[in-house]
Amino acid sequence: MNLPALAPWQQRAYAQAAEALAAGHFGHATLITGPAMIGKRLLAEHLAQRVLCLTPCADGAPCGTCKACSLFAARAQMEAAELRPDGSLAHPWGHSAHPDLLLLGYENHPKTGKPRAEIVIDQIRALTAAMGLTAQLGGAQVVIVDPADAVNWSAWNAILKTLEEPQPGRYLWLLASSPAQLPATIRSRCQRLELRLPPRAEALAWLRARGHSAALAEEALDAARGHPGLADAWAAGDGLALRREVVEAVAALRRGRAVPSDIAQRWVADGRAEERLRHLAEYALRAATEQPQAPAVRGLSLCFEAANRARGLLRTTVRADLAVLEALLPWLPARAAGG
Numbered sequence: 001m002n003l004p005a006l007a008p009w010q011q012r013a014y015a016q017a018a019e020a021l022a023a024g025h026f027g028h029a030t031l032i033t034g035p036a037m038i039g040k041r042l043l044a045e046h047l048a049q050r051v052l053c054l055t056p057c058a059d060g061a062p063c064g065t066c067k068a069c070s071l072f073a074a075r076a077q078m079e080a081a082e083l084r085p086d087g088s089l090a091h092p093w094g095h096s097a098h099p100d101l102l103l104l105g106y107e108n109h110p111k112t113g114k115p116r117a118e119i120v121i122d123q124i125r126a127l128t129a130a131m132g133l134t135a136q137l138g139g140a141q142v143v144i145v146d147p148a149d150a151v152n153w154s155a156w157n158a159i160l161k162t163l164e165e166p167q168p169g170r171y172l173w174l175l176a177s178s179p180a181q182l183p184a185t186i187r188s189r190c191q192r193l194e195l196r197l198p199p200r201a202e203a204l205a206w207l208r209a210r211g212h213s214a215a216l217a218e219e220a221l222d223a224a225r226g227h228p229g230l231a232d233a234w235a236a237g238d239g240l241a242l243r244r245e246v247v248e249a250v251a252a253l254r255r256g257r258a259v260p261s262d263i264a265q266r267w268v269a270d271g272r273a274e275e276r277l278r279h280l281a282e283y284a285l286r287a288a289t290e291q292p293q294a295p296a297v298r299g300l301s302l303c304f305e306a307a308n309r310a311r312g313l314l315r316t317t318v319r320a321d322l323a324v325l326e327a328l329l330p331w332l333p334a335r336a337a338g339g
């Protein structure tokens with residue numbers, strides 16, 4: 001199958017990388033950054049086809065017909081190992097059959113059979129062993145680590161070794177939405193390719209082309225604070241309805257007309273607490289940017305932090321409704337919170 005076409009903001013980053021490749025300035029290791037769902041993986045895959053193609057066009061674009069391009073396009077979904085911890089597909093467009101495209105992501109724990117929450121050192125050892133071999137098609141070799149945010153500390157040490165011994169035609173691409181969390185020793189050895197939020201008009205045009213009505217596109221883009229990938233997901237599913245529910249609950253809490261533990265119970269009942277907390281965090285951030293002078297700003301940043309902390313707690317053994325409760329309490333009027 002062919003990959004989906006790049007959106008305009010992804011195309012700009014792609015063109016920047018293509019130019020660097022043509023000029024011989026594209027480094028061995030690249031940190032591909034940008035918020036979740038902005039298209040880092042799609043960008044990386046398009047770039048992978050470009051560098052793996054054995055007979056590229058005059059402008060460097062992949063030919064689409066050589067052996068490398070054919071293998072690159074041959075895709076399949078594998079076992080449960082190909083799922084992320086949240087249940088989404090680790091390879092949204094299938095796992096490529098190209099032997100020199102190595103994809104490193106969440107692996108299943110051998111004992112529980114469930115995806116691990118991090119990328120561990122054994123995976124890196126297996127990877128570096130594979131990288132030591134000659135590229136099977138005699139061309140380039142590409143390693144995509146997605147998400148690099150999930151690589152654990154000891155595994156980084158093993159990656160560091162490959163960064164210190166760059167080889168021509170070998171590429172290591174680290175995809176991260178929170179690059180600041182990566183070790184400085186890693187970041188300093190990588191070039192940076194950043195996907196930024198596009199201008200509003202461009203995002204709206206893209207959302208319209210995805211089949212959303214103008215009104216829905218605007219509402220979703222506002223709710224997602226200009227992030228078209230997130231807006232698309234919300235507009236396509238019931239994300240906006242979920243967001244309205246969150247906003248109404250917060251309004252009731254602020255007026256002292258709702259019991260936080262009741263809301264927490266409701267929010268976890270259908271297994272979508274994480275999504276609601278994400279809306280809650282976005283809502284706090286949006287409210288804070290819209291009222292920068294308001295006395296409530298400090299409160300709103302606390303609300304934002306509490307929502308994100310609660311999202312982290314959901315991945316632990318803490319009871320889900322108690323985690324959600326932590327995120328709701330900062331929204332209570334001061335006297336009700338006992339302050």
Ligand SMILES: [Zn+2]
Pocket residue numbers: 052053054055056062063064065066067068069
């Ligand atoms: Zn080709």
